[in-house]
Amino acid sequence: MVNRTGRPGADEERPRERDGASPPGEAWICSVLATWEGDPSPAHRYVDGEGRVRELSRARLLDEVRDRARRLTACGTGPGSRVALLADDPGRFVPAFLGALWAGMIPVPLPPPPVLGRRDAWSEGLAAALPAARPDLVVAEEPALALIPGTPARHLSYESLEDVPPGTDVPRPAAYRPERTAYLQFSSGSTGRPRAVVATAGSVTANGLAIMRHGLAADPARDHGVSWLPLHHDMGLVGFVLAPLTVGVPVTLIATRLFVRDPGVWMRTLSDVRGTITGAPNFAYALATRRTNADRLARLDLSAAHTLLCGGEPVSPRTLRDFADAHRVAGLDPAALRPCYGLAESTLAVSLAPRGAAFRPxxxxxxxxxxxxxxxxxxxxxxxxxxxxxxxxxxxxxxxxxxxxxxxxxxxxxxxxxxxxxxxxxxxxxxxxxxxxxxxxxxxxxxxxxxxxxxxxxxxxxxxxDVLVVQGRNIDPQRVEWAAEAVDGVRPGGAVAFTRPGTDTEEVVVVAECRPHRSGDIDGAVRETVSRRLGLGLGDVVAVAPGTVAKTTSGKPRRQEMRRRYLLGHLPPVTTDPPRNGP
CATH class of the missing domain: 2.30.38.10 (Luciferase; Domain 3)
Incomplete structure (x- = not known):
C-alpha cells in the first residue's frame, strides 16, 4: 500500500541519546512493548461486556500485538495504511490497535453502536467520520458490520481478523520518529461535527510521559489503573492505554457497555483490584453517587486510590463534593479527586491538579x-x-x-x-x-x-x-445547566441551555431531562432557581424524557444540536403530572 503521509517507512533508526539523557523514543509505545519479551509482569486485564475477565502479562500482550500486526499485514495493509477499528470489547480492540501501531499503520478508533438508543446519531456520525478518515480496512465486531455505512474499504470482523492466516515474517516495530502519524483521533464534536486530529508519535510520547511522570508520579510496581471509558475517545485511549504503556503501569479495562448496564462495576472493580488511578467526566461521578447506597458502599474498599481524575467537561464542585462525601465511608481520600484539563488537539491532557491536595474551587x-x-x-x-x-x-x-x-x-x-x-x-x-x-x-x-x-x-x-449572549451579557451555559440540575426531579447531567431568537434580544432556553412522575412544575422550579442564582430570566423550559439530550462521546451536551432540534420542533416534551399538594 502507498504511504499516504509521504514519509519514510517503519524501519528507520531511533534517535541517539543526547547530553546523556534517554531519547524520547525509549518511551514510544512500540519501543516499550519490544522490551517485554518473556516479561511475566501484569500488563492488562480485560473485562468484556458480559463481565468475563482475561488477564495478560507483558509478554503475552507483546505476543498478541505482534500477532495482530502479522494478520493485519496479511490483509494487504502496510505502513501508512489506515485501519479503522470500532472500539467495543477492549480485549479485541487494544491488541488490534497496538498491532496496527507496531506495523507502522495508522489506526483510527471509532465508536461502536450504542447500547441504548441514539442509533441514528451514531450512524450519522460514522457516515461523516469514514470519509474523513479514508480507511483502507474497517474492523468491527460481527453484529456491527452490517450497520456500517458503505465505504470503498474492506470490512472485516475481529473474529475473522483473528482467523486470518498470519504472515510468516513478524513486522519490525514502527521506529520512533516524532513527526510520524501515529493514529487519527476524532475530537468530541461538542460544538459541531467531530474532526480527525493527527496524533503523532512525538505528541503521544510527550503527553504520555507528562501524564504518568509529572502528573501522576506513577510507579509500575505500585499503581494499577481502572477504566471503563470509551476507547475511541482520547480520555480512554490515551489516559488508560497509551500513557500507562509509556511507563509500564498495569490497567484493568472494562467494556463501556458493561458500565452502561451496570455503573456500579466501576467502583467495585477499583475496590477489587486495589486500583490506584481512575478517571471519568463529571457526569459519571454524579451517576456513581446516584446509583450507590449504604449496602454497596459497605462492600467497597477505595483506600488504595490516590487519583480519581475528573475532566472531559467543566467540573462541577457540587458533583465532586457529593461523590467524596458518599464514598468517604469506603475509605476514599477526598484529596484523590483531581480535576484536569485537556483536549484531543493536545493529545489528551494539558494540566492536572496536584496530587495530595483537596480541590478548593x-x-x-x-x-x-x-x-x-x-x-x-x-x-x-x-x-x-x-x-x-x-x-x-x-x-x-x-x-x-x-x-x-x-x-x-x-x-x-x-x-x-x-x-x-x-x-x-x-x-x-x-x-x-x-x-x-x-x-x-x-x-x-x-x-x-x-x-x-x-x-x-x-x-x-x-x-x-456555546456562550449565551443576552442583552449584551456573556453567560456560560454550564452555569445555567448546573442551576437547573439543582431542581428536584431534573436528572444530573440532563440539562442543556442555549438561545433562541426573541422579540428584542436572544432568549435562553433550558431543556431538562426528568422522569414523567417527577415532571410536575419543572418549568416553574427551573425558572425560579435560575433567576435566583444567576439573575437570568428564561424564555422557555422544556421537560423531556431521560436520554433525550444529545451528548458527545465524553458526555458533554451537544448544545448546538439541541438548539437545532428545538427550533425544528423535534423535542417532544415528556407528559407532565400535575403538581402534588401537601408534603
Whole structure:
C-alpha cells in the first residue's frame, strides 16, 4: 500500500541519546512493548461486556500485538495504511490497535453502536467520520458490520481478523520518529461535527510521559489503573492505554457497555483490584453517587486510590463534593479527586491538579464574571459562583489566556485558553487532502475554551461557541445547566441551555431531562432557581424524557444540536403530572 503521509517507512533508526539523557523514543509505545519479551509482569486485564475477565502479562500482550500486526499485514495493509477499528470489547480492540501501531499503520478508533438508543446519531456520525478518515480496512465486531455505512474499504470482523492466516515474517516495530502519524483521533464534536486530529508519535510520547511522570508520579510496581471509558475517545485511549504503556503501569479495562448496564462495576472493580488511578467526566461521578447506597458502599474498599481524575467537561464542585462525601465511608481520600484539563488537539491532557491536595474551587463574583469577564473573588452568597482550577500546565508546556483585545490577559481576566508544547498534535485531516491542516499557529493552539489563570493555574469556564449572549451579557451555559440540575426531579447531567431568537434580544432556553412522575412544575422550579442564582430570566423550559439530550462521546451536551432540534420542533416534551399538594 502507498504511504499516504509521504514519509519514510517503519524501519528507520531511533534517535541517539543526547547530553546523556534517554531519547524520547525509549518511551514510544512500540519501543516499550519490544522490551517485554518473556516479561511475566501484569500488563492488562480485560473485562468484556458480559463481565468475563482475561488477564495478560507483558509478554503475552507483546505476543498478541505482534500477532495482530502479522494478520493485519496479511490483509494487504502496510505502513501508512489506515485501519479503522470500532472500539467495543477492549480485549479485541487494544491488541488490534497496538498491532496496527507496531506495523507502522495508522489506526483510527471509532465508536461502536450504542447500547441504548441514539442509533441514528451514531450512524450519522460514522457516515461523516469514514470519509474523513479514508480507511483502507474497517474492523468491527460481527453484529456491527452490517450497520456500517458503505465505504470503498474492506470490512472485516475481529473474529475473522483473528482467523486470518498470519504472515510468516513478524513486522519490525514502527521506529520512533516524532513527526510520524501515529493514529487519527476524532475530537468530541461538542460544538459541531467531530474532526480527525493527527496524533503523532512525538505528541503521544510527550503527553504520555507528562501524564504518568509529572502528573501522576506513577510507579509500575505500585499503581494499577481502572477504566471503563470509551476507547475511541482520547480520555480512554490515551489516559488508560497509551500513557500507562509509556511507563509500564498495569490497567484493568472494562467494556463501556458493561458500565452502561451496570455503573456500579466501576467502583467495585477499583475496590477489587486495589486500583490506584481512575478517571471519568463529571457526569459519571454524579451517576456513581446516584446509583450507590449504604449496602454497596459497605462492600467497597477505595483506600488504595490516590487519583480519581475528573475532566472531559467543566467540573462541577457540587458533583465532586457529593461523590467524596458518599464514598468517604469506603475509605476514599477526598484529596484523590483531581480535576484536569485537556483536549484531543493536545493529545489528551494539558494540566492536572496536584496530587495530595483537596480541590478548593475558586469562588468568584457572578456579576463581574458575567458582565465584565473578570473572575474576581466573591463571597458566600447567591451572587457568586464556583469555578474549579485544573492545575498548572505540564513541564515544557505553556498556557495563556487571550482576551477579546487579542492580547494575553492578566490573572483573572477571562478569555480564550491557548496552549503550546510538545503534546500539541500535527493538525486535522478531512478526507480531501493528504497533508493535515495545522491546529496551531506559531506553536499556539487556540482551544476554543473560555477560562482564566490564577498564578498559572488553569480555570476552564466553558466553550466560546456555546456562550449565551443576552442583552449584551456573556453567560456560560454550564452555569445555567448546573442551576437547573439543582431542581428536584431534573436528572444530573440532563440539562442543556442555549438561545433562541426573541422579540428584542436572544432568549435562553433550558431543556431538562426528568422522569414523567417527577415532571410536575419543572418549568416553574427551573425558572425560579435560575433567576435566583444567576439573575437570568428564561424564555422557555422544556421537560423531556431521560436520554433525550444529545451528548458527545465524553458526555458533554451537544448544545448546538439541541438548539437545532428545538427550533425544528423535534423535542417532544415528556407528559407532565400535575403538581402534588401537601408534603
Amino acid at each position: 475558586d469562588r468568584v463574583s457572578w456579576p463581574r464574571l458575567r458582565d465584565h469577564d473578570r473572575a474576581e473573588p466573591g463571597g458566600d452568597d447567591e451572587e457568586s459562583v464556583e469555578i474549579v482550577g485544573c492545575g498548572r500546565p505540564f513541564p515544557g508546556h505553556e498556557a495563556r489566556v487571550v482576551t477579546e483585545s487579542g492580547l494575553p490577559g492578566a490573572d483573572r481576566e477571562v478569555g480564550e485558553i491557548w496552549v503550546r508544547g510538545p503534546s500539541v498534535c500535527a493538525g486535522y485531516v478531512d478526507g480531501t487532502r493528504d497533508r493535515p491542516t495545522p491546529v496551531a499557529e506559531d506553536g499556539w493552539l487556540r482551544t476554543g475554551d473560555r477560562g482564566y489563570l490564577v498564578d498559572g493555574v488553569i480555570h476552564p469556564a466553558g466553550r466560546l461557541k
